[in-house]
Every structure is written in structure tokens, then in C-alpha cells.
Amino acid sequence: MPPSSPAVLQAHALTKRYRRAVAVDGLTFEVRPGRVTGFLGPNGAGKSTTLRMFLGLDRPTSGAATVGGLRLAETPHPAQVVGAMLDARALHPRRTARDHLAAVAAAGGMPRGRVAEALARVGLAEAAHRPAGEFSLGMKQRLGIATALIGDPGVVIFDEPLNGLDPEGIRWARTLMRDLAAEGRTVLFSSHLMGEMELTADHLVVIHRGHLLADQPLAEFIADRTTEHVRTRTPDRARLHVALSRAGLHARDDGTGALVVTGATTDDVGHVAATASVELSELTAVRDSLEDAFLAMTSTRKDAA
Amino acid sequence: MNLLASEWIKARSVRGTWLLAASTVVVTVVVSLIGVSGLLADWRAALPSDFDPTAIAFKGVLVGQLLLATLGAQLITGEYASGQITTSLTVAPRRAALLVSKLAVAVLLALVTAVVTVAASFGASQAALGAAGLPTADPTDPATVRALACATAYLVLTAVLGLAFGTLTRSSSGALAIVVAVALLVPALAPGLPGALGDLAATYWPTTAGQSSYATVASGRLPALTGLAVMAVFTLWTTLAAHASLRVRDA
Numbered sequence: 111m112p113p114s115s116p117a118v119l120q121a122h123a124l125t126k127r128y129r130r131a132v133a134v135d136g137l138t139f140e141v142r143p144g145r146v147t148g149f150l151g152p153n154g155a156g157k158s159t160t161l162r163m164f165l166g167l168d169r170p171t172s173g174a175a176t177v178g179g180l181r182l183a184e185t186p187h188p189a190q191v192v193g194a195m196l197d198a199r200a201l202h203p204r205r206t207a208r209d210h211l212a213a214v215a216a217a218g219g220m221p222r223g224r225v226a227e228a229l230a231r232v233g234l235a236e237a238a239h240r241p242a243g244e245f246s247l248g249m250k251q252r253l254g255i256a257t258a259l260i261g262d263p264g265v266v267i268f269d270e271p272l273n274g275l276d277p278e279g280i281r282w283a284r285t286l287m288r289d290l291a292a293e294g295r296t297v298l299f300s301s302h303l304m305g306e307m308e309l310t311a312d313h314l315v316v317i318h319r320g321h322l323l324a325d326q327p328l329a330e331f332i333a334d335r336t337t338e339h340v341r342t343r344t345p346d347r348a349r350l351h352v353a354l355s356r357a358g359l360h361a362r363d364d365g366t367g368a369l370v371v372t373g374a375t376t377d378d379v380g381h382v383a384a385t386a387s388v389e390l391s392e393l394t395a396v397r398d399s400l401e402d403a404f405l406a407m408t409s410t411r412k413d414a415a
Numbered sequence: 416m417n418l419l420a421s422e423w424i425k426a427r428s429v430r431g432t433w434l435l436a437a438s439t440v441v442v443t444v445v446v447s448l449i450g451v452s453g454l455l456a457d458w459r460a461a462l463p464s465d466f467d468p469t470a471i472a473f474k475g476v477l478v479g480q481l482l483l484a485t486l487g488a489q490l491i492t493g494e495y496a497s498g499q500i501t502t503s504l505t506v507a508p509r510r511a512a513l514l515v516s517k518l519a520v521a522v523l524l525a526l527v528t529a530v531v532t533v534a535a536s537f538g539a540s541q542a543a544l545g546a547a548g549l550p551t552a553d554p555t556d557p558a559t560v561r562a563l564a565c566a567t568a569y570l571v572l573t574a575v576l577g578l579a580f581g582t583l584t585r586s587s588s589g590a591l592a593i594v595v596a597v598a599l600l601v602p603a604l605a606p607g608l609p610g611a612l613g614d615l616a617a618t619y620w621p622t623t624a625g626q627s628s629y630a631t632v633a634s635g636r637l638p639a640l641t642g643l644a645v646m647a648v649f650t651l652w653t654t655l656a657a658h659a660s661l662r663v664r665d666a
Binding site: 162165166167168169182183185188189192193194196197199200201202203204205206209210212213214216217218219257261 | 430501509
């Protein structure tokens with residue numbers, strides 16, 4: 111079912127200052143519908159604080175965090191505009207899953223029938239009558255997601271939704287987020303792990319120490335921040351080296367007996383080798399790990415700060 | 416109405432709510448009966464000249480008020496303890512409306528609990544007094560009816576006060592500590608203060624004033640409704656402070 115009101119999240123010069131520290135410092139970015147936006151940053155970067163300001167839980171020191179151009183408290187039907195899961199453990203341990211959702215549904219002005227629907231969607235129909243305190247983390251996560259989706263909101267916000275999940279849970283949550291975006295919703299989820307972004311996000315917003323570092327499509331981020339190399343092995347290294355130099359390509363020994371060629375594709379290297387009649391035993395395209403790129407990016411900023 | 420329904424579901428769906436309501440009734444009755452039996456043990460020597468068979472039926476309110484205040488506090492401190500408050504405020508970002516709904520549920524629960532508590536405590540105490548041949552209160556006497564109503568109202572106010580302290584402290588133990596200090600410690604210790612300060616505390620301290628509202632024999636202090644009004648005004652101000660705190664502070 112398509113969301114009733116597609117909307118975008120906007121942060122404008124968003125700043126949150128505490129007595130001794132600045133958590134978020136002049137952030138400006140937009141989150142658009144129809145794609146999964148990953149909100150990436152190391153622990154303590156200000157991700158949760160930013161998400162809490164979007165939800166009106168924390169008040170910005172200056173700037174604004176709006177949903178569809180309005181602060182959440184100004185929207186007429188907040189539960190139908192935005193749904194969020196900030197902490198999967200935030201459930202009363204003695205309250206059953208059904209009662210928990212019934213309370214949220216009532217507050218959001220949703221019909222009671224939504225409760226069973228939402229439980230079924232996340233696969234908790236069987237556990238509806240059990241107190242949430244008995245749930246595993248994965249089940250709490252599912253209940254948290256059901257809670258976020260009960261108003262059929264156009265915008266969903268998840269804080270570290272993949273944290274602590276088993277592989278099956280991670281795949282389930284990923285598929286769900288992709289489905290929600292495909293339905294035209296605005297999906298924003300945070301993580302401190304680059305690896306979690308690669309398979310889930312279409313677009314990245316990267317912050318560090320409250321500052322915006324990047325706001326671009328994931329593919330572009332990867333292309334910009336990592337370099338591609340070609341690794342090749344041959345029984346006749348000297349000849350290949352010469353042939354590559356003649357073709358204007360720079361090759362170096364990687365210390366394991368392979369040659370690493372930067373600034374070239376496997377096609378280029380294969381062509382040079384064939385022309386020079388050099389036998390190849392390996393020809394592989396290699397990309398720097400995105401995790402490394404992300405770490406390099408955040409650690410240089412640390413030095414600069 | 417949506418929020419009221421939501422808050423009602425939250426309150427009824429945890430066992431603690433019902434345990435606190437039931438123990439308010441039981442503990443109040445038991446403590447009142449202990450008060451009566453303490454009187455029976457030595458009344459032959461001297462029945463106090465200002466013996467008030469109505470007020471003695473509410474001795475247990477001293478303890479029952481703590482339980483009812485905790486019930487009120489739990490309505491919001493339970494949410495802070497679990498983190499549920501973030502969900503509640505996301506679905507209902509208008510914080511005043513959330514607090515008003517919680518107040519309504521607190522008043523409703525406390526009213527039912529207080530009516531049962533007061534009726535049971537009064538009934539049991541009069542039965543015990545009657546069985547011992549002591550003078551009993553006449554439940555048709557307007558003064559007795561007023562005392563019953565005031566005791567009920569006082570208990571409802573303590574639940575509201577509990578919710579307000581819970582909102583301010585965001586912690587069940589914090590709220591309980593304040594309630595104990597306000598309802599027990601200050602009334603016990605403050606009258607010992609020198610001169611006018613002691614007199615003032617013994618008369619106008621909110622819970623002391625509130626408790627004087629359910630005596631039928633004038634204790635030389637405030638008229639019943641004035642006492643209750645002092646308690647009500649104090650509760651109102653605390654609730655307004657809670658509202659301000661909820662609105663201004665980050666969740």
C-alpha cells in the first residue's frame with residue numbers, strides 16, 4: 111500500500127550544543143523518498159541526536175529538523191507521517207506485544223485492526239500474547255519495526271536497526287527497508303558500520319563529530335573514495351613489467367609475488383599482456399575496502415579537528 | 416480521546432497497576448485496624464477527649480497514600496525506565512496532551528481505588544469500634560459524609576501528586592522518595608521547628624492540611640474544605656511544574 115503522505119526529512123543548519131560539548135554542528139541535508147538513505151558515522155558522531163531532533167524528542171540549539179517542512183509537533187497526524195524505532199529494547203517488559211501495539215495504535219488514531227496486521231507483517235502473530243520482556247533481541251527488533259509502521263507512515267527512521275541481529279534478522283531487516291523504499295517511502299537508517307550500508311543503502315549521509323562529511327549516492331561515494339587496482343600474476347614478471355611501462359601503466363610488486371597496476375582496468379592489462387605474449391596466471395580487479403575508506407576519512411578529520 | 420484510550424491500555428496492561436491499587440485498599444484497611452486496636456488496648460484508661468471515630472478509620476491513609484502516589488508516578492516513570500517514552504512522544508509529540516491523558520487515567524484509577532479504600536477502611540474500623548463497645552460514627556451524619564468525601568479526594572490528589580513528581584524526577588524511586596518526604600517526613604518533623612515556623616508547618620503543610628480535611632472533630636486547625644483546598648493548590652502547582660518540565664526538557 112502506498113504511503114498516504116510522501117515527505118522528506120530536512121535538516122537545516124541543525125545544531126545541538128550541550129553544556130560541555132557540541133553533538134551536532136550545523137548539519138544541512140535532505141532525505142528523499144523512494145530510496146534507502148544510510149546515516150553513517152562512528153559512535154558519538156551525533157547520529158542519534160540528529161534522529162531525535164527529527165522526531166521532536168530533543169530540541170535543537172539552533173537550526174531546524176523538519177518532516178515535510180514542518181516540525182513533527184506541528185503535523186496534524188504525526189503517526190501517519192513518521193514512524194521510528196530508536197531502541198528496540200525500549201519496551202515495557204511486562205506488557206504483551208499486542209497491548210503495546212494497541213496502545214501505540216490508539217495514540218496514533220489507528221483502527222484496532224491494524225494491530226493484528228502489523229504483528230503478522232513482522233512475523234510475530236504467534237507471540238502476540240507474550241510479554242515483550244520474554245522476547246529475544248531479534249523479536250524486539252521486529253516489534254519495534256511493527257510499532258514504527260503501524261500508522262503506515264511516509265517516513266521511517268531506524269536507529270541502528272541491524273545492531274545485534276543474527277544474519278537471518280539482518281537479511282530480513284534489509285529486505286524490509288528496501289521494500290519500504292520501493293513503496294515510495296522515505297527511509298533513513300543509521301549505522302556506525304560501513305559494511306551494513308553497502309548492501310542496504312542507495313544514498314549515504316556521512317557525519318563525523320557533528321559535521322557533514324558526505325551526502326551522495328552510495329555508488330558515487332564508493333567511486334570517489336576508493337581506487338580500483340588490477341592484480342596480476344605471471345611466470346615472467348620482468349617482461350610484463352616492461353610491457354606495462356611501455357604502455358604507460360605503472361606496476362609495482364605487492365610483496366606476495368603479484369604485480370599491482372593502478373589506474374587501469376583488467377581489459378587494459380589483459381590487452382598489454384596478450385600483445386607482448388606474456389602468460390598470465392591471475393588477472394583480478396581489486397577495490398580498496400569501503401570500511402578502510404570510511405575509517406581513513408573519519409580519522410583524518412579527527413587529526414584536523 | 417485517542418490518547419486517553421492509549422494511556423488506559425498502557426495502565427491496564429501491566430500488572431503493577433492492579434497490584435498497587437489492590438495493596439492500597441488492603442494496606443489502608445489493615446493499618447486503620449491496627450490504629451483501632453491500639454486504641455482498644457488502652458482506651459479504658461483514657462479515651463481521648465477529642466476522640467474522633469471517623470478520623471481513626473483513616474489512619475491507614477498515611478501508608479495508603481504512598482502506594483497510590485506510586486501508582487500515579489508509575490504511569491510515567493515506567494515509560495522512562497523502559498525507554499518507551501520516546502515511542503509515546505513520537506506518536507504523540509504534543510507533550511501537554513500526553514500529560515493530560517495520563518492525569519485523566521491517574522484520576523480515574525485513583526478515584527475507583529480511593530472509593531473502595533475509604534469505604535472498606537471506614538466500614539471495618541466502625542465494625543471494630545462497635546464490637547468493642549466504643550462510640551461509632553454515624554454514616555448518615557453530614558459531617559461523616561463530608562469526611563468520607565474528603566478522604567477520597569485527598570487520596571486522588573496524592574495519585575496526581577505522584578504522577579507530577581514522577582514527571583519531574585523521571586524515576587520511580589525518585590518520585591517515591593519525594594512523596595515520602597512530603598507526606599511523612601516533613602509532617603512528622605516540621606512541627607518541631609521553633610515558633611511560628613513550626614505552627615505554620617503544622618497547619619499549612621499541604622499533606623497535613625489535606626489530612627485535616629477528613630476529621631469530624633475540629634482539631635483547632637483548618638476548616639475541612641480549606642485544608643483540602645491547600646492540598647489541591649499544592650498539587651496543581653506541582654502538576655504545572657511537571658508540565659513545564661516535560662515541555663522544556665529533552666525526552
